[in-house]
Amino acid sequence: xxxxxxxxxxxxxxxxxxxxxxxxxxxxxxxxKKVFIAFAALFYLLSIKPVANLLLEPLEFYKVADTGASAxxxxxxxxxxxxxxxAYPDAFKREFYGCYLxxxxxxxLIFSGGGIKKITEADxxxxxxxxxxxxxxxxxxxxYENKSLNTKQNAQFTAKLFDKLKLPKKIYLVTSAYHIxxxxxxxxxxxxxxxxxxxxxxxxxxxxxxxxxxxxxxxGDSYLAIHEYFGLLKQILPSRSN
Numbered sequence: 001x002x003x004x005x006x007x008x009x010x011x012x013x014x015x016x017x018x019x020x021x022x023x024x025x026x027x028x029x030x031x032x033k034k035v036f037i038a039f040a041a042l043f044y045l046l047s048i049k050p051v052a053n054l055l056l057e058p059l060e061f062y063k064v065a066d067t068g069a070s071a072x073x074x075x076x077x078x079x080x081x082x083x084x085x086x087a088y089p090d091a092f093k094r095e096f097y098g099c100y101l102x103x104x105x106x107x108x109l110i111f112s113g114g115g116i117k118k119i120t121e122a123d124x125x126x127x128x129x130x131x132x133x134x135x136x137x138x139x140x141x142x143x144y145e146n147k148s149l150n151t152k153q154n155a156q157f158t159a160k161l162f163d164k165l166k167l168p169k170k171i172y173l174v175t176s177a178y179h180i181x182x183x184x185x186x187x188x189x190x191x192x193x194x195x196x197x198x199x200x201x202x203x204x205x206x207x208x209x210x211x212x213x214x215x216x217x218x219x220g221d222s223y224l225a226i227h228e229y230f231g232l233l234k235q236i237l238p239s240r241s242n
Contacts, residue, residue: 010213047214055225074098076113076121086124122146
């Protein structure tokens with residue numbers, strides 16, 4: 001019964017149902033058969049865990065020696081003002097680990113995140129940080145950067161805040177593991193010495209048969225990796241044209 005339920009979820013719900021539809025469209029179509037089947041195969045591959053792992057591997061294991069820092073910088077990752085915890089799950093992991101690291105190292109914490117909504121990520125993060133600190137004896141010094149809309153602006157506006165606070169630009173940078181290479185590039189470009197501290201690892205080891213069935217989780221992980229590769233490509237292209 002368990003196996004049948006897994007197969008039902010895999011092939012009668014998205015993305016499986018769309019993969020089957022594309023495959024049968026390829027079989028029945030008079031034209032573009034190979035195109036439909038190729039898209040079905042690509043969609044399937046992006047929706048299974050082994051391929052998602054393959055895409056994530058070069059991103060998630062970016063290592064730098066820990067030589068100490070002057071502050072902890074936490075990058076926002078999306079939030080919603082509804083509920084007690086405002087940040088989305090992956091973003092809350094960044095906030096929680098940033099608090100832990102700042103307390104452990106005795107350093108100030110800088111949160112960077114704005115967004116286009118009236119209530120910014122930084123506004124929501126204040127509530128989350130208050131909640132986290134209420135559960136421990138932490139009494140952190142926290143600063144907020146609330147203007148940034150993307151990773152590049154995270155680095156730019158955080159650099160301005162560091163200049164204002166007269167803090168040395170040597171930081172622990174807390175963000176999701178797959179986001180580390182791109183985030184490190186932008187912060188280094190603004191003159192920071194960066195020691196990455198990753199959370200939200202998406203790679204999963206010890207795969208089973210069920211990891212070869214299409215699912216939205218693996219498709220989402222593949223999307224995150226491809227999004228990061230496009231971001232890294234944008235960093236490379238301008239430097240080659242100069």
